[in-house]
Amino acid sequence: MGITSSIHVGPFEIFYPLKPSVSSVQQYGQHNLPGRLFVVEGIDGSGKSTQLSLLHKWLETKGYGVVFSEWNSSPLVKDTTKLGKKKKLLTPATFSLVHATDFADRTEHSILPFLKAGAIVLCDRYVYTAFARDVARGMDGEWVRDLYKFAVKPTVAFYFRVPLETAIGRLVGARDGFKYYEAGLDLGLTGDAEDSFRLFQGRILEEYEKMIPEFGLNVIDATRPVEAQQAQVRKIVQLQLNTAKELRIRP
Amino acid sequence: MRQTYGKMLPGMRLTDLPGKLIVIEGTDGAGRSTQINLLKPWLEELGHAVLDTGMTRSRLAGEGIRRAKERNNLGRVTQSLFYATDFIDRLEKEIVPALRAGFIVLTDRYIYSLMARAIVRGMDTSWIRSIYSVALKPDAVFYLRIGIEQLLPRVVFSRGFDYWESGMDLFPGQDIYEGFCNYQAALLEEFDKLAQEYKFEIVDASAAADAVCDQLKKKIMEIVDPVRALAPAPRPADEFVNSLAAKIVASLALRYSELENSPAKTFPSTPPAVSVPPPRGNGLVSGI
Numbered sequence: 268m269g270i271t272s273s274i275h276v277g278p279f280e281i282f283y284p285l286k287p288s289v290s291s292v293q294q295y296g297q298h299n300l301p302g303r304l305f306v307v308e309g310i311d312g313s314g315k316s317t318q319l320s321l322l323h324k325w326l327e328t329k330g331y332g333v334v335f336s337e338w339n340s341s342p343l344v345k346d347t348t349k350l351g352k353k354k355k356l357l358t359p360a361t362f363s364l365v366h367a368t369d370f371a372d373r374t375e376h377s378i379l380p381f382l383k384a385g386a387i388v389l390c391d392r393y394v395y396t397a398f399a400r401d402v403a404r405g406m407d408g409e410w411v412r413d414l415y416k417f418a419v420k421p422t423v424a425f426y427f428r429v430p431l432e433t434a435i436g437r438l439v440g441a442r443d444g445f446k447y448y449e450a451g452l453d454l455g456l457t458g459d460a461e462d463s464f465r466l467f468q469g470r471i472l473e474e475y476e477k478m479i480p481e482f483g484l485n486v487i488d489a490t491r492p493v494e495a496q497q498a499q500v501r502k503i504v505q506l507q508l509n510t511a512k513e514l515r516i517r518p
Numbered sequence: 519m520r521q522t523y524g525k526m527l528p529g530m531r532l533t534d535l536p537g538k539l540i541v542i543e544g545t546d547g548a549g550r551s552t553q554i555n556l557l558k559p560w561l562e563e564l565g566h567a568v569l570d571t572g573m574t575r576s577r578l579a580g581e582g583i584r585r586a587k588e589r590n591n592l593g594r595v596t597q598s599l600f601y602a603t604d605f606i607d608r609l610e611k612e613i614v615p616a617l618r619a620g621f622i623v624l625t626d627r628y629i630y631s632l633m634a635r636a637i638v639r640g641m642d643t644s645w646i647r648s649i650y651s652v653a654l655k656p657d658a659v660f661y662l663r664i665g666i667e668q669l670l671p672r673v674v675f676s677r678g679f680d681y682w683e684s685g686m687d688l689f690p691g692q693d694i695y696e697g698f699c700n701y702q703a704a705l706l707e708e709f710d711k712l713a714q715e716y717k718f719e720i721v722d723a724s725a726a727a728d729a730v731c732d733q734l735k736k737k738i739m740e741i742v743d744p745v746r747a748l749a750p751a752p753r754p755a756d757e758f759v760n761s762l763a764a765k766i767v768a769s770l771a772l773r774y775s776e777l778e779n780s781p782a783k784t785f786p787s788t789p790p791a792v793s794v795p796p797p798r799g800n801g802l803v804s805g806i
Binding site: 341343344346347350351356357358359360361364365367368371372374375376404405406407409410413414416417 | 525526527528529577578579581582585586589591592593594595596598599600602603606607610611642645648649651652
């Protein structure tokens with residue numbers, strides 16, 4: 268099932284051994300971190316954010332210290348990403364790099380320090396989002412995987428699997444129009460936003476399917492009722508908490 | 519055909535890039551921008567179109583990096599990737615289009631500085647190399663090498679110590695002088711390794727700027743105009759011709775000074791008549 272009994276750092280081994288001369292800088296990565304990292308993945312409209320928010324509330328109610336980090340939300344990098352998207356400056360390569368920079372800042376400031384402090388960190392989208400999207404945009408798969416080698420390996424990565432048409436059905440009506448890069452309009456597959464979205468997200472789905480065995484993603488059937496999915500998620504998360512009682516901030 | 523360091527970016531064609539990519543590398547204060555400011559007008563005068571580019575000048579990430587550096591929370595991995603974003607944006611949007619149009623691209627630093635800085639900050643060598651494996655191999659890398667002893671007075675007596683050039687993000691406990699020495703020494707060590715591996719042409723940057731520039735011009739000429747660079751230098755005139763020339767000059771000078779002193783010297787009151795040669799018999803009749 269891809270569940271591990273303790274946090275590993277790697278296959279993305281995070282941070283690299285520093286030269287002995289640079290002694291004032293801490294070395295991360297070679298030790299197990301006391302926190303837990305749960306991430307949700309899936310295409311837009313898979314319902315992953317809903318599931319993560321339900322998990323968040325449940326963990327807080329149980330008295331755990333929980334921290335949430337969202338894809339593409341670094342205050343340091345945000346303006347650059349916004350500029351790139353607004354002015355349509357991004358190529359597949361710079362799209363990939365600007366998101367990796369954003370993720371690096373969140374790893375250094377919002378994820379690692381909290382895992383060290385023993386918190387539960389919840390991430391809405393993680394490196395797998397980058398692997399799926401960047402490869403769907405034509406980037407070399409190995410290059411993108413190398414790029415994110417500094418990432419912490421999650422305790423559990425949930426993949427909310429949903430057929431494309433179901434996802435689109437949920438999105439249409441819930442939002443106004445498809446965004447340029449989200450629909451892969453930068454690739455020039457087709458001029459129509461909805462068609463392009465369908466083609467691009469289809470490619471992304473293929474990439475996710477390949478990653479299930481590669482990274483041991485924990486598949487949740489996202490066509491099932493919300494409650495049933497949440498019960499499954501909580502059961503899996505609970506297993507990881509039994510071995511980590513000290514995470515609780517309230518008895 | 520041009521080559522990359524191993525990986526290809528989507529949509530990048532390596533054929534039809536007739537321009538030349540010339541890299542000026544070196545640590546802070548080695549005089550890179552001084553040299554580029556001398557080389558660019560020189561190349562333009564020779565008739566070459568020149569693009570000069572350098573770190574943090576990308577439209578996408580330049581401003582973002584400047585703002586992030588003003589704050590005190592730019593992490594080391596983030597910093598390395600921010601610079602990579604800046605570099606790839608310039609590679610795709612400036613360098614490659616310029617090479618395609620036949621420009622000479624003079625770049626103030628390239629992937630080597632970015633790799634050296636990241637490695638000194640503890641990043642894994644193979645990680646940073648993998649990121650820059652999509653970069654184009656340049657036509658030449660000139661490494662302006664300068665030791666810390668020669669570098670210090672330049673920095674102290676011109677612009678002073680800069681926070682980032684002194685690696686203060688790496689050595690927060692030290693004063694800025696110690697930081698500068700340690701950081702630049704670590705960079706130099708890294709550069710020397712890269713110089714061997716990537717076959718840099720090492721130029722002694724402790725010499726005067728003009729002398730450094732003359733060396734660079736000679737080497738650049740070999741790349742941008744090998745025919746002219748390889749042509750034999752004009753032969754100096756032999757002794758007989760020289761002495762003859764000296765005699766003519768001397769006699770003319772004497773004649774001139776005699777005229778100067780002559781009391782009969784007057785300016786002609788009317789301009790001398792100008793004779794126009796008659797039109798040649800080319801079949802055309804002038805309008806006069």
